[in-house]
Amino acid sequence: MRIFSICCNLLSLQKISHIRSSPFKINSNSNNNSILNLLQIHMMNPKDTSTSPESAQPPLEVEVKLEMELTEYEQLLRKIYFISNVKRDLHNIMQLNNILQQPLDDPSISVIHVAGTNGKGSVCHKIAKTLELAGYRVGLLISPHISSYRERMSINGQLISESDVTRLLQKIFDIMEKHQVRPTFFEITTALSFLYFQENDVDVVVLETGLGGLLDATNVISKPVLSVITSIGLEHTAILGNTVELIAEHKAGIIKKGCPALVGPNVPHATIRRVAKERLAEGYYTCQDVLGEDNDDSSNGGKLMIQGTEYVDYDKENSRTARAAVMLLAQKHPGKFPLERITPGIVQEGIAQRPSCRFEEIITDENSITILDIAHNPPAMKTLVAKLQATYPSQPKRFIVGFSADKDISEIGNLLLSVVPDPSHIHLVEAVNLRAAKLEEIFCSVPQLKDANSLVKDRSITAQVKCARELADSRGEVLVVCGSVFLMSEARQALGVEEARDSDNITKVAGKGLMKCKETLMASKSSDKDP
Numbered sequence: 305m306r307i308f309s310i311c312c313n314l315l316s317l318q319k320i321s322h323i324r325s326s327p328f329k330i331n332s333n334s335n336n337n338s339i340l341n342l343l344q345i346h347m348m349n350p351k352d353t354s355t356s357p358e359s360a361q362p363p364l365e366v367e368v369k370l371e372m373e374l375t376e377y378e379q380l381l382r383k384i385y386f387i388s389n390v391k392r393d394l395h396n397i398m399q400l401n402n403i404l405q406q407p408l409d410d411p412s413i414s415v416i417h418v419a420g421t422n423g424k425g426s427v428c429h430k431i432a433k434t435l436e437l438a439g440y441r442v443g444l445l446i447s448p449h450i451s452s453y454r455e456r457m458s459i460n461g462q463l464i465s466e467s468d469v470t471r472l473l474q475k476i477f478d479i480m481e482k483h484q485v486r487p488t489f490f491e492i493t494t495a496l497s498f499l500y501f502q503e504n505d506v507d508v509v510v511l512e513t514g515l516g517g518l519l520d521a522t523n524v525i526s527k528p529v530l531s532v533i534t535s536i537g538l539e540h541t542a543i544l545g546n547t548v549e550l551i552a553e554h555k556a557g558i559i560k561k562g563c564p565a566l567v568g569p570n571v572p573h574a575t576i577r578r579v580a581k582e583r584l585a586e587g588y589y590t591c592q593d594v595l596g597e598d599n600d601d602s603s604n605g606g607k608l609m610i611q612g613t614e615y616v617d618y619d620k621e622n623s624r625t626a627r628a629a630v631m632l633l634a635q636k637h638p639g640k641f642p643l644e645r646i647t648p649g650i651v652q653e654g655i656a657q658r659p660s661c662r663f664e665e666i667i668t669d670e671n672s673i674t675i676l677d678i679a680h681n682p683p684a685m686k687t688l689v690a691k692l693q694a695t696y697p698s699q700p701k702r703f704i705v706g707f708s709a710d711k712d713i714s715e716i717g718n719l720l721l722s723v724v725p726d727p728s729h730i731h732l733v734e735a736v737n738l739r740a741a742k743l744e745e746i747f748c749s750v751p752q753l754k755d756a757n758s759l760v761k762d763r764s765i766t767a768q769v770k771c772a773r774e775l776a777d778s779r780g781e782v783l784v785v786c787g788s789v790f791l792m793s794e795a796r797q798a799l800g801v802e803e804a805r806d807s808d809n810i811t812k813v814a815g816k817g818l819m820k821c822k823e824t825l826m827a828s829k830s831s832d833k834d835p
């Protein structure tokens with residue numbers, strides 16, 4: 305019964321009819337918190353046995369399995385992945401940040417805050433790398449991660465260690481218990497990064513917002529040296545609003561009094577300029593204001609022309625935004641960021657930095673090319689398609705695709721079919737992550753994909769990478785893996801990429817809190833419609 309109680313508390317299950325026991329051992333040194341984090345819950349729907357004697361069994365079974373081999377790092381990460389991301393304001397993160405004594409409000413730390421629909425992660429990497437090359441000690445907070453939670457925070461390109469994650473997470477959990485604070489997953493991660501950067505004496509911190517800006521956990525900082533808005537497009541409309549202007553207001557919420565605001569070219573300028581004025585920003589700057597006209601013919605203003613249609617090359621656009629950010633820093637804070645230190649050569653090398661899985665080319669053999677790209681919404685997918693046509697105009701393509709359930713699967717799927725009209729050149733996968741779309745959802749959104757490649761019935765990412773890679777090699781095709789960030793870790797592993805990677809004990813529960821958030825949001829929307 306004790307195990308039953310722990311399971312109920314851990315997953316907030318409302319209806320548990322039956323538990324099938326399984327053998328387990330408990331370390332005599334384990335405490336209750338350890339037990340909570342060692343439990344694995346496997347939900348299983350029984351077969352339809354309405355005409356069998358077994359039909360009297362409860363409709364839901366929960367198998368409880370206790371694993372004793374989890375490290376403390378795994379236990380604590382599993383714990384935060386089960387925390388809901390439902391939030392209404394900044395109250396909890398502000399309370400937690402105040403208890404920690406506002407680590408990033410230290411005047412010796414210069415904070416650069418970056419928001420946007422697309423490009424914010426790339427711009428953050430480019431700014432951080434440029435300043436690192438100029439000799440600064442630079443902390444970087446990004447999201448989401450590809451293969452390891454540790455990717456979310458780094459200093460000069462070195463990921464936080466498992467031991468530091470464990471130590472700082474435990475410290476935060478202790479504070480939560482003592483002060484009865486209930487932050488979300490992302491708020492805990494943000495607080496952890498603030499502590500980590502402060503205790504490691506960084507000079508600069510580059511912060512990427514998680515979602516939006518105004519109510520994002522990173523927005524508890526009070527005195528950034530620069531606010532950057534990369535681009536604005538329709539995303540998370542249920543939370544941020546259903547127009548680019550409403551979304552822009554949310555993202556512009558990171559702008560602070562006395563702080564310069566830099567914006568990329570693809571934003572509703574009137575809206576963000578108004579917010580900047582209302583928030584008493586030091587000034588409102590476009591890339592052209594800082595850098596002048598873009599006369600580099602090689603970049604073509606960040607545009608690609610494919611079959612008479614113009615597309616944005618986001619990497620070139622992001623590089624220009626990052627260059628403008630660094631130059632604006634030098635203009636506004638010449639004492640800390642002198643141009644003598646941030647030379648043109650350093651800037652050029654720094655902005656060439658590109659994060660993993662942003663049109664990343666993996667060459668496994670002389671003629672074997674795989675492109676990894678996290679394009680997961682229609683604008684990003686249009687750009688990926690255009691860049692593929694521009695980079696490999698004469699080579700046929702083969703795709704491995706998976707989707708998050710909350711994305712516009714129909715439009716993205718039809719974009720893919722415009723490049724690969726034959727669905728048999730598309731391999732559909734289901735990521736392990738709980739937010740991944742099921743095949744039935746994909747078929748419902750894009751019926752043509754029912755004819756996707758089915759040579760291998762196993763829809764795991766590893767199995768489909770192996771199958772697709774063999775077919776691509778035999779036919780001279782470029783293999784492209786895209787559609788969701790949740791595909792990338794397993795795809796990279798299947799392609800032989802060696803990097804920090806969290807264990808299955810962690811990845812199989814990733815996104816649990818986000819699922820709770822989505823369920824709560826949907827329930828709220830449903831209740832709003834009730835008379």
